[in-house]
Amino acid sequence: xxxxxxxxxxxxxxxxxxxxxxxxTIAEVGAGLSAEGAEVIDAEGKVLLPGLVDLHTHxxxxxxxxxxxxxxxxxxxxxxxxxxxxxxxxxFPVADTAGVVEQVYRLGQxxxxxxxxxxxAVTVGLEGKKLAELGAMHESAAxxxxxxxxxxxxxxxxxMRRALEYVKAFGGVVAQHAQEPRLxxxxxxxxxxxxxxxxLGGWPAVAEESIIARDVLLAEHVHSRVHICHLSTAGSVEIxxxxxxxxxxxxxxxxxxxxxxxxxxxxxxxxxxxxxPPLRTERDVMALREALADGTIDIVATDHAPxxxxxxxxxxxxxxxxxxxxETALSVVQQTMVDSGLLDWAGVADRMSFKPAxxxxxxxxxxxxxxxEPANLTLVDPAYRGTVDPTGFASRSRNTPYEGRELPxxxxxxxxxxxxxxxxxxxx
Numbered sequence: 001x002x003x004x005x006x007x008x009x010x011x012x013x014x015x016x017x018x019x020x021x022x023x024x025t026i027a028e029v030g031a032g033l034s035a036e037g038a039e040v041i042d043a044e045g046k047v048l049l050p051g052l053v054d055l056h057t058h059x060x061x062x063x064x065x066x067x068x069x070x071x072x073x074x075x076x077x078x079x080x081x082x083x084x085x086x087x088x089x090x091x092f093p094v095a096d097t098a099g100v101v102e103q104v105y106r107l108g109q110x111x112x113x114x115x116x117x118x119x120x121a122v123t124v125g126l127e128g129k130k131l132a133e134l135g136a137m138h139e140s141a142a143x144x145x146x147x148x149x150x151x152x153x154x155x156x157x158x159x160m161r162r163a164l165e166y167v168k169a170f171g172g173v174v175a176q177h178a179q180e181p182r183l184x185x186x187x188x189x190x191x192x193x194x195x196x197x198x199x200l201g202g203w204p205a206v207a208e209e210s211i212i213a214r215d216v217l218l219a220e221h222v223h224s225r226v227h228i229c230h231l232s233t234a235g236s237v238e239i240x241x242x243x244x245x246x247x248x249x250x251x252x253x254x255x256x257x258x259x260x261x262x263x264x265x266x267x268x269x270x271x272x273x274x275x276x277p278p279l280r281t282e283r284d285v286m287a288l289r290e291a292l293a294d295g296t297i298d299i300v301a302t303d304h305a306p307x308x309x310x311x312x313x314x315x316x317x318x319x320x321x322x323x324x325x326x327e328t329a330l331s332v333v334q335q336t337m338v339d340s341g342l343l344d345w346a347g348v349a350d351r352m353s354f355k356p357a358x359x360x361x362x363x364x365x366x367x368x369x370x371x372x373e374p375a376n377l378t379l380v381d382p383a384y385r386g387t388v389d390p391t392g393f394a395s396r397s398r399n400t401p402y403e404g405r406e407l408p409x410x411x412x413x414x415x416x417x418x419x420x421x422x423x424x425x426x427x428x
Contacts, residue, residue: 003027004418005035009043009379011369013345019048021375024417028371041413043379049349051083051114051376051414053356053365054326055175055253056150056229056301059085059116062103063092068306068396070104073326074113076304076395078421080326081378081411083114084357084365085304089121090151096121096132098140105142113421117362120144122163122174126152131159134166145361148175150229151276153211155181160215164224173225173251173359176215178236179277183207188317190263190278198266200316203278205233212236216243216250227359228252230303232277234287241296251359253301254288256332257323261285261401271312271319272401275305292351293342299356302329306397324395328388330380331407338382339408345382364417375418384410394427 004021011017011029018033019026054077060068070087077085087104089095095104101118108116120137124130126149137144147167154160154176163174184207189195191202212228216239219226228240231252243250257275262282265273273279291297305322312319333352337343343351357366367373387406390398414422421428 003038004041005033005038006041006043006048006379009046009048011048012349013047016044019369021415021418024375026369026371026373026375029369041379045381045383046412047345047380047382048369049081049345049378049380050353050367050369051365051378051416052081052330052352053360053362054082054085054302054304055146055299055356055360057085057087057304057326058090058306059087059104060091060306061107062100066308070107070116071111072394072396073304074108074111074116075427076326076393078113078414078427079394079411080328081330081380081414082326083376083414083416084117084362085114086117086119086146086360088150089119089148090126094121094125095119096124098133098136101137101142101144102140112416114416115362115365117360118142118144119146119148119175122147122149122154123159128152128154128156128159131162131166134163134172138170138172145172146175147172148177148229150175150177153177153179153181155211157214157218161218161222164219164226165222168222168224171361173227175227175229176211177229178208178211178215180207180210189266190280192263192281194263194266200266205235205280208233208277209235209239212239216240216248219250220246220248225249230255230258230277230301231288231297232258232280232284234284237287237291237296241291244296251298253299254292254297255303256300256325256329257401258288259285259292259336260332269316271314271316272323272399274316274319274321275323276321289336289342292337298351299359300329300333300352301356302326306395307399308397312399322399324393324397324400327393327395328400328402328407330411331409334382334409335407375415377415378411379413381410381412382408384408386410
């Protein structure tokens with residue numbers, strides 16, 4: 001592989017430096033590096049980050065290739081600056097065996113736009129009745145360390161306790177979709193003023209908060225790790241903050257859409273805003289931003305949930321829940337967290353690369369931008385402003401809530417172990 005010199009980039013938003021990539025490794029970082037024999041990338045005014053890591057992606061393969069495939073999903077990831085994604089288990093068949101997780105893992109290796117780490121199901125068929133073969137999935141070629149029934153809650157306290165006890169043996173983590181199912185029967189949107197006015201079934205905040213409270217106590221009881229998926233309410237923030245103050249080993253994620261959008265958008269009855277958990281209130285949004293800034297919420301995860309056109313272009317009640325997010329995540333974080341002064345670019349690197357890699361134990365990712373480290377890198381133009389046009393997405397699906405909205409920032413280059421996967425905003 002040839003040498004690449006990234007000239008004058010603001011590494012993690014700091015002072016401009018040159019970064020020399022030689023093969024799959026960062027060879028040097030400093031000022032005025034020699035460009036002899038190297039391809040030169042002019043990065044003046046741009047920010048260089050470690051490659052982003054998404055702990056919560058739905059790639060849909062196997063079984064729902066009409067929505068997304070490992071190939072199209074990883075192309076979308078590279079377009080958004082990601083070098084590693086964790087693929088959720090709610091596929092068809094469910095990723096609850098070593099065979100299925102190995103299939104997803106090898107598809108990721110085959111296509112090569114980013115590393116794909118499968119997430120194993122907690123229970124067989126996501127049915128919440130019997131533990132899946134957690135140990136076999138961990139021991140497989142995929143080396144699964146994160147387990148989740150995402151899309152469904154592990155609502156049986158005994159099953160959740162056993163899962164936490166089991167994964168503790170090999171340092172794994174259970175990622176919980178916190179949703180008490182009985183409290184959300186028939187729910188269509190956040191329970192509150194807007195749902196009452198629209199006559200749509202309400203989704204109360206307590207449905208999320210009660211499961212989080214239970215699970216952090218279970219994690220404390222068995223001395224294991226629990227991760228909270230797509231935390232969405234101010235009350236959930238306070239529970240996680242309390243749990244961390246007690247030394248409980250809990251981490252939490254927030255999605256870009258929960259940092260920006262509110263339930264007021266549902267007044268349009270546009271199913272593109274239908275998501276699980278639902279869009280909440282302005283008060284919740286502000287609490288989530290503050291919690292991400294102070295570290296109570298550890299990471300940003302996209303919950304990239306692609307759907308075919310017919311599953312969203314229908315009446316609200318019949319529409320599928322979910323939004324695509326890989327290609328817009330960094331822009332939303334820039335708008336809500338960086339441009340607002342809540343985080344600097346080093347903070348973005350922490351929440352979107354370092355910490356998610358650490359939680360998921362993604363080897364070679366979330367590493368410092370320094371000599372000797374793997375060349376997994378993302379170059380961002382923060383001065384860019386553009387209108388979101390989903391027709392240009394690399395994802396197979398177009399169900400973005402940001403269509404027609406102006407967002408800041410643009411990923412111009414992504415490198416996976418020194419190999420360009422995105423060049424000047426176009427897939428390599």
